[in-house]
Amino acid sequence: MTTLKDIRFSVLDLSPIVEGGTISQSFQNTLDLAQHVEKWGYHRFWLAEHHNMPFIGSSATSVLISYVANGTSTIRVGSGGIMLPNHSPLVIAEQFGTLESLFPGRIDLGLGRAPGTDQLTAQALRRNSGDDGHNFPQQLTELRAYFDPSILSKPLPVRAFPGHGLKIPIWLLGSSGFSAQLAGQLGLPFAFASHFSPKYTIPALEIYRNAFQPSDVLDEPYAIVCLNVIAAETDEEANYLSTSLQQQFLHLIRRTEKPIQPPVDNLDEMITVYEKNALEEQLGTSIFGSKETVEEKLTAFLEDTEADEIMVNGTIYDHEKRLRSFELISEIFSS
Known part of the structure; x- marks a missing residue:
């Protein structure tokens, strides 16, 4: 049986x-x-593209990837993800060709088809109202062809410099079944967003594995599952720290987005029954607890999903507490 020590954590x-x-x-x-x-x-260390959200700073994702890669030396750095319909595939090829040329062998290109924002902001980003993600497979093919022209029978008339000829791992990201099936059909690695879409986790992974076709990239399916994990010295402290994350989603539900708020003693006093159920729906696989509790719940999660890699999102108001959370989790998989 695969254990937490047998897989990668990111x-x-x-x-x-x-x-x-x-x-x-x-x-x-x-x-x-x-x-x-x-x-x-x-x-690996991935950064995600979101826009018009006062609690997320990673909107210029490629720029921030360069900053992080320059300040580290061995960890893989990438996008989780770039929302491809927001961009020209040529621009993304050039940006990630630049990153791979600066930091050879350390760059991942994770791609999503959602806007990573609301519709008004998506319109401001895309300018063309027709770019709604339906042509994502075509955009993906174009992007891949800038790196490897051989995937098309007829080469593109434009080449990406830098980018042309570089082997940059491309991942498809998803919170439903669309990208799961596409990743499987293309033989690409897949990453699922269980940190905000928990109920689709198992179905999407099944779709990916059932649809998988071996490719030049992968012989077998490879799936990352991302989930929220907050670890602390005790269950009580972890649950307290988690109220910042829960408030973040609560403000999204209310459409009253704010920066990440300090934790509170009793979140139940702030929310309605409807809001509590909505939080459970979006944060159902989240894990909060002591090192021992987190290890037990992560083990069960791995058994349920058979993930090849677990990616941890840890939204904590206090930076030192956030560091400590990731340190405790590392003791689980590295000890």
Whole structure:
């Protein structure tokens, strides 16, 4: 049976902007976290593209990847993900060709088809209202062809410099079945967003594995599952720290987005029954607890999903507590 020590652990970071903090501090904390988790044995460090969200600083994802890669030395750094319909495939090929040329062998390109924002912001990003993600497979093919022209019978008339000829791992990201099936059909690795879409986790993984076709990239399916994990010295402290994450989702439900709020003693006093059920639906696989509790729940999660790699998102208001959480988790998989 596969155990937590048999698989890789990685990190998803959104450069969280906390109440009372600055975006510059968020970026410094992101780099500090990356440097620590590299030392603690995490395999990769991904940053995600979101827009018009006052609690997320990683909107210019490619720029931040360069900052983190430059400040680390061995950990893989990448996007979890770039929302491809927001961009020209040629621009992404050039950006990640630049990153791979600067940091050879350390860059991952994770791609999503959602906007990573609301529809008004998506329109401001894309300008073309027709780019709604339906042509994602075509965009993906174009992007891949900038790196490897041989995937098309007729080469593209434009080449990406830098980018042309570089072997950059491409991952498809998803929170439902669409990208799971596409990743399987193309023989690409897949990453599922269980940290905000828990009920689709098992179905999406089944779709991916059933659809998988061996390719030049992979002989067998390879799936990352991302989930929220907050570890602390005790269950009580972890549950207390988790109220910052829960408030983040609560503000999304209410459409009253704010920077990451300090933890509170009793979240139940702040929410309705409807909101509590909505939080459970979005955070159902989240794990909060002591090292022992987290290990027990992660083991059960691995048995349920058979994930090849677990990616941890840990939204905690206090940066030192956040570091400690990732350190405790590392003791689970590295001891």
